[in-house]
Amino acid sequence: MTQDVQPEPARGGEYGSQPLPALPAGFTTALADRLRTALWVFDIDQARVIWANPAALRVWRADSLNELSARDLRRDMSPAVAARLKQYQEDFIASGATFSEVWTLYPQGKPQSLRCLFSGVRLADGRMAMFCEGLAEFNDTPEALRSAEALLHSSVMITLYDLDGHILYSNPAARSAAPSQNGDGRAPLVTRLADSEDHQRLVSTLQQAGEVRMVARVHTAQGLRWHEITARLCSDAATGAPAWLVSEVDVTESKEYQAELENNRAKLEQQARELRQAHQAAESASRAKSQFLAHMSHELRTPLNAIIGFSDVTRRGTFGMVEPPRYGDYAELIHESGRLLLDLINDILDLSKIEAGKMELKxxxxxxxxxxxxxxxxxxxxxxxxxxxxxxxxxxxxxxxxxxxxxxxxxxxxxxxxxxxxxxxxxxxxxxxxxxxxxxxxxxxxxxxxxxxxxxxxxxxxxxxxxxxxxxxxxxxxxxxxxxxxxxxxxxxxxxxxxxxxxxxxxxxxxxxxxxxx
CATH class of the missing domain: 3.30.565.10 (Histidine kinase-like ATPase, C-terminal domain)
Structure with a gap:
């Protein structure tokens, strides 16, 4: 819940639990000083702790609030953590959301894991800060701590739904990716899937087999995207009630690349078919041409040989001299032209045989x-x-x-x-x-x-x-x-x-x- 409070006068002892000038009033600081639970206010915009009770100062390994608030925590903050804190701030403003998560802090470079409850608190200047409660009695195993830390930093979108499809928990990656009608990144499962048949298939398969894996179009903050979805039936660790654990990976780029490959493959297959058809047509035309040339060459050579033979007889005067003499000259021209034409026809016939694959060598x-x-x-x-x-x-x-x-x-x-x-x-x-x-x-x-x-x-x-x-x-x-x-x-x-x-x-x-x- 969002707290809207006003600054109150400074009070407190050595640990400096009194608020800074910009701190909201309304905190019962005397009581907070006595609590063993670590409480602090984090200015998200400035990346500084601006109020802390003594238990929080011990957690942060600080001698005083002044010393702690002087630390610029941005220097040790990864881009993923900065983005997650910004998302928290937006959720605080939009819906007054609260978050219960395991965080690992690094005061003075030493890891300190706490189960933290985060809620929004509005400062006197109107900006939204974060009120933090750290449970000091948190004693999970190192494996559990690492698992919780990995869940927070993972780019895989992980969401726990109840059987009605409402969100029980979502990690930062899922909250930042999911759209929401109320701006809290907690859209119900039924509204996430673009195709209602995909939702029905997911639910029915989960109910029957307890596990499902599918690729579907999903509504996200970036618009429609392709997600690879893995879901299985489990239990809510907080209540023991049945729940669905859903993990999502954005595969839009690989899906688009696959579609482009399929499109290119289809185009290449079409081009290959067209090339085969063109090649077959060209071969058919070439065979027809070669057959035609071979046939015509044979048809022409028979009468041409007769012309050459008779013109040779005439020009030589085998059966007597031709009168007048110019007829002998004509016969000579006919013979020369016939020989030339026969040579050309022989060349055409030979080339046609080679192209038709019928030229035999010995x-x-x-x-x-x-x-x-x-x-x-x-x-x-x-x-x-x-x-x-x-x-x-x-x-x-x-x-x-x-x-x-x-x-x-x-x-x-x-x-x-x-x-x-x-x-x-x-x-x-x-x-x-x-x-x-x-x-x-x-x-x-x-x-x-x-x-x-x-x-x-x-x-x-x-x-x-x-x-x-x-x-x-x-x-x-x-x-x-x-x-x-x-x-x-x-x-x-x-x-x-x-x-x-x-x-x-x-x-x-x-x-x-x-x-x-x-």
């Missing part, structure tokens, strides 16, 4: 010198027409190349053909085959041509791309050269390296693995 050991001579022989005519020098370099002790003879030769011919196309007249092209230090073969085609930038190299390795539109006008093709070569080399388990720079020529290296050990 690897074997190929003599390096024979491979170089056969490849340059097929391209030598093209090099002469372009007025470029074509040479080979294969050391005598070079090991055989391991791979599919037809496709390896196709790789070299494509590289040499590209080099001839993009090397100006008077330039040089060299084919070299040598052993790799770690095993396997390296096939190099170098030229003194126009070269490429890094961006142009990237485009050149992309199917159906050409590095420059003006160059494309002079050198017809699908743009499959390097892309097809790269695919064929990788199909052998090797890799392709392109080194170039504008007007610095180009070196293309195909690295092929060695024959696997049986």
């Amino acid at each position: 690897p074997a050991l190929i003599d390096a010198r024979d491979l170089a001579e056969a490849s340059t022989r097929l391209i030598s005519g093209m090099a002469r027409e372009a007025n470029v020098t074509l040479s080979t370099h294969v050391p005598p002790d070079t090991q055989p190349v391991y791979g599919d003879a037809r496709t390896i030769k196709q790789v070299i011919i494509n590289l040499l053909s590209n080099a001839v196309k993009f090397t100006p007249a008077g330039g040089r092209i060299q084919l070299a085959i040598r052993d790799q230090p770690e095993g396997g073969s390296a096939i190099l085609v170098s030229d003194t041509g126009i070269g490429m930038t890094a961006e142009e190299i990237e485009r050149a390795l992309d199917p159906f791309s050409q590095i420059d539109s003006s160059i494309a006008q002079h050198h017809r093709g699908t743009g499959l050269g390097l892309a097809l070569v790269k695919n064929l080399v990788e199909l052998h388990g090797g890799r392709l390296i392109v080194e170039s720079g504008p007007q610095q020529g180009t070196i293309v290296t195909a690295l092929l693995p060695q024959e696997p050990v049986a």
Whole structure:
């Protein structure tokens, strides 16, 4: 109960039980001086004892009130204790609450445990102070003292309810967290839970099993929060009546983090599904494209071979000279165009086979010198027409190349053909085959041509791309050269390296693995 009293004149003896000038009157100080119970008034705002009877002075190990009131107790006060005292002050003002708790004081640095009864007392200047009664006969065990101290300092919210859901006791953490219609932090259990079904489940489970653990939304002084609630049936130590001991831990942050994780997981799963669908659609489209190209290439090659054959017969005059002579020239153009078109169709067909996974290799050991001579022989005519020098370099002790003879030769011919196309007249092209230090073969085609930038190299390795539109006008093709070569080399388990720079020529290296050990 809040006491509102006025200061009275000073009286008392050596222990200074007389009030300070700001002390309220109405205390029967002569009687208080005779009591063995420690009584003192604590100014919460100033953190000082402003009145004490002799028993309290002994508890505080003080020679006089003046000496005790001069102590600034803030210096030895933890933030948790300061916050708890502030909460007491607010409860005194709001509802005239009283508190009975075990406290450990530290007068002169020595622990002194008391069971204390705290109530509010209003000073003459209107401020709310705390009237303290310390029971000197308190003789709990050290374990009990430590347990009581831990309960006061714990951040876990602990509340004892009667079976009607009304609060019998709550520790400071619970009082500061709980909202209240009357401002005392003592809201009934039924009003705490945001969902009435949670309250019914808690009560029914307690009645049936005697213990419950759940996570629920709870009304707090900070608004709705998620609390992990543990409750069990027990007895009120003061009366022996059945009661509910409820502990709460705020898990809002972990709950929100869990919800965010679930949301992110759902988004990732949705994105994964979309990616799988897109990948499947892309694979389906790629297969359809490859099948279409392969089918069309086969359909085109049959009549094209006939065109090439008949134009060759006509241009050679196998069955007699063609008149007038310009018809022979036309036949020559038809034959050249047919051969070019057939080469392009073969490239498309090979790339389609690789993408469709239908390109079959028959690897074997190929003599390096024979491979170089056969490849340059097929391209030598093209090099002469372009007025470029074509040479080979294969050391005598070079090991055989391991791979599919037809496709390896196709790789070299494509590289040499590209080099001839993009090397100006008077330039040089060299084919070299040598052993790799770690095993396997390296096939190099170098030229003194126009070269490429890094961006142009990237485009050149992309199917159906050409590095420059003006160059494309002079050198017809699908743009499959390097892309097809790269695919064929990788199909052998090797890799392709392109080194170039504008007007610095180009070196293309195909690295092929060695024959696997049986």
